[in-house]
Amino acid sequence: MKRWRGIESDSVECSKTERRFLERRLLLKGALSVGALGLLTGCNITNQESVRKTLWTMSRWNDRIQAALFDPNRLAPTYPDSAITRPFPFNAFYDEDEAPVVEAEPYRLELSGLIRDRRPWSLRELNALPQTTQITRHVCVEGWSAIGKWSGVTFRTFLERVGADLNAKYVGFKCADDYYTSIDMATALHPQTQMTLRYDGQILPRSYGFPMKLRIPTKLGFKNPKHIMAIYVTNMYPGGYWEDKGYNWFAGL
Ligand SMILES: Nc1nc2c(c(=O)[nH]1)N[C@H]1C(S)=C(S)[C@@H](COP(=O)(O)O)O[C@H]1N2
Ligand SMILES: [Mo]
Numbered sequence: 001m002k003r004w005r006g007i008e009s010d011s012v013e014c015s016k017t018e019r020r021f022l023e024r025r026l027l028l029k030g031a032l033s034v035g036a037l038g039l040l041t042g043c044n045i046t047n048q049e050s051v052r053k054t055l056w057t058m059s060r061w062n063d064r065i066q067a068a069l070f071d072p073n074r075l076a077p078t079y080p081d082s083a084i085t086r087p088f089p090f091n092a093f094y095d096e097d098e099a100p101v102v103e104a105e106p107y108r109l110e111l112s113g114l115i116r117d118r119r120p121w122s123l124r125e126l127n128a129l130p131q132t133t134q135i136t137r138h139v140c141v142e143g144w145s146a147i148g149k150w151s152g153v154t155f156r157t158f159l160e161r162v163g164a165d166l167n168a169k170y171v172g173f174k175c176a177d178d179y180y181t182s183i184d185m186a187t188a189l190h191p192q193t194q195m196t197l198r199y200d201g202q203i204l205p206r207s208y209g210f211p212m213k214l215r216i217p218t219k220l221g222f223k224n225p226k227h228i229m230a231i232y233v234t235n236m237y238p239g240g241y242w243e244d245k246g247y248n249w250f251a252g253l
Helices: 002-009 016-028 034-040 048-069 123-127 155-161
Strands: 110-113 132-140 144-154 170-175 180-184 194-199 213-215 228-234
Parallel strands (some): 110 228
Antiparallel strands (some): 132 144, 144 194
16 A cells, blocks of 8 residues: 555545546546555545656556456457448547548658658558458447448558568557557557458448558557558557546556
């Protein structure tokens, strides 16, 4: 309990409503286990900055535990064509008509960081790589899920092809909107992690991430970046759009 003294010493009681709100937020964001939450229910915590720091540290620790538990060979369930959700829901931090417009030409996927061959890739070159298809379930933290059919290049194939350092810790993504996210290398190399170029047999529609998105059926929806413009490999924690606002970074299913 010693570690908590710093927080308790300069804090005051909070109201039942505040406590409920905090507990809900923490559970929603998966930042805390129920056991750890118990430590907070006395709620001597209104020193926002130290609470924020403590939760951040715990969340990063939680990420490491989740990463250690991740089984690189366990496959997400797949479904028949008949199970596909139609129409497939759109989601972003803006309305559908505001989705970015990216032109197929002169699109070039940029590569940087711990990658041997960092030359940019055109859509035509990406389409020339071996393609795979998956019908899997997309799960959004906002409380919906849907089954979709995505085709593209197995991400591992691409990473090997460009000579990415497969021992590096993270792969980061920058999108055509202000979105960005990052994943652990084990997930990047998972056999179902896909650089997606097609949705349901069509060229990936604008709403669903044209010209290219990452489909990761082992992670929550917000870890599936759409409209990817740049990919980098790094050992420095890159964070993400929602992750930097407090969502759990690993966000595995
Ligand atoms: N570039 C970008 N990628 C994004 C998002 C976004 O706002 N911008 N939202 C994420 C979230 S929260 C979800 S649930 C899925 C939604 O993908 P969909 O529109 O194909 O259903 O995209 C993810 N990837
Ligand atoms: Mo989401």
